[in-house]
Amino acid sequence: MYKFYTHFTCFISLSGYEAPNLRKLADKIAASGYYVVVPDFFYGEPYDLQNLNRPIGEWLKDHGTDKGFEDAKPVVEALKSKGISAIGAVGFCWGAKVVVELAKPKLIQVAVLLHPSYVTVEDISAVDIPIGILGAEIDQVSPPELIKKFEEVLKAKPWVDSYVKVVLNVAHGWTVRYDPQDSKAVKDAEEAHQFVLDWFAKHLK
Numbered sequence: 001m002y003k004f005y006t007h008f009t010c011f012i013s014l015s016g017y018e019a020p021n022l023r024k025l026a027d028k029i030a031a032s033g034y035y036v037v038v039p040d041f042f043y044g045e046p047y048d049l050q051n052l053n054r055p056i057g058e059w060l061k062d063h064g065t066d067k068g069f070e071d072a073k074p075v076v077e078a079l080k081s082k083g084i085s086a087i088g089a090v091g092f093c094w095g096a097k098v099v100v101e102l103a104k105p106k107l108i109q110v111a112v113l114l115h116p117s118y119v120t121v122e123d124i125s126a127v128d129i130p131i132g133i134l135g136a137e138i139d140q141v142s143p144p145e146l147i148k149k150f151e152e153v154l155k156a157k158p159w160v161d162s163y164v165k166v167v168l169n170v171a172h173g174w175t176v177r178y179d180p181q182d183s184k185a186v187k188d189a190e191e192a193h194q195f196v197l198d199w200f201a202k203h204l205k
Helices: 020-031 056-062 065-081 094-103 121-125 144-155 183-203
Strands: 088-092 110-114 131-138 162-171
Touching: 020 183, 065 094, 088 094, 088 183, 094 110, 094 121, 110 183, 121 144, 131 144, 131 183, 144 162, 162 183
Parallel strands: 088 110, 110 131, 131 162
Antiparallel strands: none
């Protein structure tokens, strides 16, 4: 019997959903027996830091998280139409907001957020499914203080199984934007990857 896992490519990177490290992670999850889906929510136009004519504000006009959420819904519905009843989603950076929006109406059963962006305390307050959150110690987008607030909100809801941690000595994007030649960076990323596997093994039945 297959375990089903929906892996949303929600990390803003120079190479989008084709980022090699992200593909490696998708393969790792699939090798554990999950059905993995990696949609291209950026339609071949990932954010490019080097394109000064297309700053993040302009890019987001065409690739906002609200659009990402709308694009994700038919993916979830397509999986359910195939008889898949348990779906987990993991969001990196930009994608964390998309995953939270899927979690609020319980369109998915399990959520993981890694170095999230655009996620608010109010968002987390509206989540009532198992959720794991790993934040980075070095992160101006979602600093440790914000991650701690997420933890406080979730601890106030004991009926929701949650896990929140600020990972020390890592920066925003460490789980997919690491140098494969840097052994410490690889180790840090792989520990986060293992958390994803363990969290889904626990909650995706």
